[in-house]
Amino acid sequence: MRHMLGITVISVIFLAGCQSIPAPTEQMAVSRTAVNNAISSGGSEFAPLQFKSAMEKMAAAERAIVDRNYVLARQLAEQAQMDAQLAGAMARSAKAVKAAEALQEDSRVLRQEIDRQAQ
Numbered sequence: 001m002r003h004m005l006g007i008t009v010i011s012v013i014f015l016a017g018c019q020s021i022p023a024p025t026e027q028m029a030v031s032r033t034a035v036n037n038a039i040s041s042g043g044s045e046f047a048p049l050q051f052k053s054a055m056e057k058m059a060a061a062e063r064a065i066v067d068r069n070y071v072l073a074r075q076l077a078e079q080a081q082m083d084a085q086l087a088g089a090m091a092r093s094a095k096a097v098k099a100a101e102a103l104q105e106d107s108r109v110l111r112q113e114i115d116r117q118a119q
Helices: 001-017 025-041 048-068 068-119
Strands: none
Touching: 025 048, 025 068, 048 068
């Protein structure tokens, strides 16, 4: 009987503790912003795997919110934020490389034109 009472008390305390975990609304907002930034940076084009991972984790976090599994929701939202930030950084890096390559090509063409005119 004492054993059952102990289990009941522990269960009540555990459930009360779970009830007190707030919904991670701030983290969800931060993660959504990171995903939107990745979209505007071209993450889906230049870092499709990381971008897809971010989108899938955001969707899973939103499902966890509906299920009131706030710990899981926070973890997934944080992971989605990191994946989205990585996708955005990779996209910006790829765009910078393309711009640098274009500038080098323009410089090469200009040098050729200068050399041709000098002869």
